[in-house]
Amino acid sequence: MADRCTQGECSKNEVKTPNSYRRNTHILFYGNCVMPALAGDLTVFLVTAMIFEIDPRIIGPDELRADPKLAEAADLTYETSQSGVRAMLPCALSYVPVSQVIPSATIAGLARRVSTPKSSLRDRVLAKQFAPGVLRGQVEYLFDVGNWSQYFKSEPGKVYGTMLMMLQLPFSQGSVHIPPKSAAGPPTMLTKPVIDPQYYGGEGGGVDFDIMTAGQKFAAKICSTAPLSNIIKSRVFPPQQGATADEEDFTDFVRNFTASDWHPVGSCGMGGSAGIAAGVVDDRLRVYGVGGLRVVDASIMPLQICAHVQATIYAIGEKGSAMILEDRRVGG
Template sequence: MENFSQPDEFASTVFDYIVVGGGTAGIVVATRLSEDSSVMVGLVEAGPPVFGEPTVDIPGKMGQTIGTQYDWAFETVPQVGLSGQTLPWPRGKMLGGTSAMNFLVWNQGCREDYDAWAELGNEGWGWEVLNYYFKKTESFTQPSADQQREFITPHRASDHGVAGPVQTTYPSFLAETHKYWHDTLQNLDVGTNPSHFGGSNVGAWTSVVNVDPKTRTRSYSATAYLRPVSGRTNLKVLPNANVNEVLFGAEKTADGDLVATGVRFTTDGRIRKAICRREVILSAGSVGSPQILELSGVGNPDILGQAGIETKMENTHIGENLQEHIMTMTVFELRPEIITPDNYADAEFKREVDLLYQTTKGGLQTATPASMVYLPASKLIPDLSSITEKARKFTKRHPKSSRDYLLNSIRQRQFDSGLSLGQVEFILDHGNYSPVFKSEPGKKYATMMQILQYPYSRGSIHIDPSAAADGKVLIDPMYYQGEGEIDYEVMVQTQAFGDVICRTAPMNGIVVKRVYPPEDSSLDWREWVSRNTITDWHPIGTCSMLPRESGGVVNSQLKVYGTTNVRVADASIFPLHISAHVQATIYAVAEKAADLIKQTWGSPLRANL
């Protein structure tokens, strides 16, 4: 790409804006800011460009970048609530970030999820405003009439954008299990949602994916936003460079705020710095953004002191309020004639599938998870009284002005207000996804994923004082600990519903039996859940957008408290989790962030909202 920069050139350029992190959000912010030809924008990414990489581009190869050089390969500290286990936390380390690694699900949360952000003191962050940005980022191609009939894809076209950079559509090939999905849920009195982008995703639906319908390749931030502006001379992109800290001027403002002057970064074994005149924008994700703030001397003095870092601005909330979707997987054996990725064990079959994709852009290599249903807890748990009482107790234990009181008062509504919100997501897809169960040769499998959407578990991400300079972080989601016991109760009691789906007609016509955990009358679901809960790769909240006195790190303009010109724009600013996969919302946050920055500096190229 023409706007790729060499380290010395990047270091010698005086930028107006420096964006740290070339992932899902950072690329959006950088490309939108550089629409103004009068400014110079720098974008720094720790990973390499991966244009043309098959494991990124081909939908059916999703997941194959996990554990490779394109993965940060983080892991949690041992989790008491998970029987002492340490969990892997894959995150994308490449241009495009996790938008180049994820499983391509494109959806939005419920109206109430975003209105809750506004209710927490963030004016302009409710559903109506964010829905504008959802549409701005997307270019949706409707499925053909034949696809709509075959795959059951009811939708309302007006809920989608038609001119945005990210290409979205419905899959062109779906697992055989999907043929029975909607009818099976109907038999369980769960209807198909005719407009799951319209402010409520509750019910069954077929997933939209971020795939270009013409090429049937992944559409992600690097291909959607960056590659089309590769000739833009006022945007310089530096891959394979780690930002070590944000640089601040020696003097604070009259209000005592820090003023950022640039960043220090490492590449090719050398440390350099880059200077900016206006703003530094952190888009390094829920792990990287709080880490960089702490390395820059902004954070909890106790943590910084242990790492030998001078405290330049105290904020004990940085790295706190970590929330994550948690998931369990159950595996079912299918009838042997069902076609699944398990067929790849036959080399000739795999060659045929690969050839079909190369020649027609069709077939199994375009298949992605598409059988979705979001359900309220009341549908899954007959008696919610004990959980409701715990939720009320956990709200009342906190001072009314505190972050935890504000968040819990919203969370408890899911149990006692009668709102129909998707507290648990179920996804069924062909193949064995389990990191524990090993497939038997010749067998065919499907995996049911049960994913909690509104967690009470709240943890933290901080630099590791013993190895902060080496980029080590301590990730402690505190799964099922403290108030997270509510999450545990919900997950234990909802496990049965995945079984029910697969034992209900017509799905039961292709399911032979459950193989993980095995069908055993003595199975202790409580113990199984504590040993088999994993991450769903949707961490948020570590630089929360909240009032400062209520535990915030950034304000509603995304500025870091105690600084004049450092913003955060990524999933770390979500104050509360949403009932959805996060990538579409991250794009919307980044689009809005770019407009906020343009508005601050008087750019005419912004939305007037």
């Protein structure tokens, strides 16, 4: 317990580990905790980034970073009048139901692919998002000034905008593990974990891929529609292929340029009614089979949510703290 206290937060007779999905699984593996679901249910938002050259009169973060005098002037404008580029909202975003992105006949086919008798409980729960009349924000679109892509290099003197598309409820699952023993010796708590997000992997990975591919066409339509299109000169990544979005094929773009939008969950998920067979912690965030140890962070979420998860993580922290105090009072 003393060793665990160095990695988490200690209260009387208990340790909680708000260490993120990387370190929580690391701690449990290092402590010889053996559970079927440990570290194998990692889920991240999948994201692609379309890049556009936009009106050069627009000033964004890239321009401020490249020109100290411009940044100084922007700072002064904000300090004196609370206006200018420093007062702008960071981005515009929207959560869109998949039914607005993909034809209903196609959605029905996706549902059948992940609702077979052999499908896992998790996949069957996720498949409910395709039921008729269900409106969830499964696909997020976010536009901002600047080049957000790790794959496209900006040209000096040009101003760029980025359209991100993010899949909120992916079927794909990755893993987090400690590395094997090396010539230098066995792994320690300071050894970096081995993280494999498994984009588009598993039985439901093809469904994720099809949604992402179809969703790119919707992203292209957004950017070709006024008033947003009024500030866009051209799409530079991926290059324009057809006269309209419907004529384009984004298969290779999605396959080669999908990245993680982070917000990982699930590597220490709650087991629910299935208990240790399906999770790592119970409904009070206690690690199965380990006395006095809880996980209190995003890794306990068994599924993603259709939102940026930060506020929910704050709530998990508050709820976890309340649970510890409640259990201490009950236990004396």
